[in-house]
Amino acid sequence: GNSVTQMEGPVTLSEEAFLTINCTYTATGYPSLFWYVQYPGEGLQLLLKATKADDKGSNKGFEATYRKETTSFHLEKGSVQVSDSAVYFCALDRDDKIIFGKGTRLHILP
């Protein structure tokens, strides 16, 4: 079946460090891929998306590239800020059904 696997957390980094959160997926066909973020005390919200192979989604300095050959959609940011502390969820959309990974908690230290 369709599934998403992302790196276990928590991930702790210092401010201005480079961030990578790994995400791989298993799916039939060609799903759309998303990263959602949940800030403390808030609901899930879309961070970025990519709908086909080699697409790059980007928002708020975060980027992720849809890699069909490696079935991956890793999240990256060049210089993290304390305000990026949150839980990040990788997700896929296949046949209108959105499947989420378990989430990766990110702590950024000032």
Place this chain on the structure above:
Amino acid sequence: DTGVSQDPRHKITKRGQNVTFRCDPISEHNRLYWYRQTLGQGPEFLTYFQNEAQLEKSRLLSDRFSAERPKGSFSTLEIQRTEQGDSAMYLCASRPPGADTEAFFGQGTRLTVV
């Protein structure tokens, strides 16, 4: 546009009781989803509607769970004969028409079964 609204935000119930949650999606959003999230886990898909039609139901959803969206607007999720294992955050999301559109999530209903 006030976003996706869920009611109640918190519910404490005794084991064996029935509970019902309500979700009001963003208007004009034809798709509505229910998810369950436990601590340290991602949202688990439960069911979804396109307008009033329930198109898919997860195998996670036992016979004690039922969801409706009678007029294609708000939705209810009912859990009968609650068990301690039902304790979780229940999330609702809605999406506008079109492919690959963003799902907008509510704040969730936190259920505690004692």
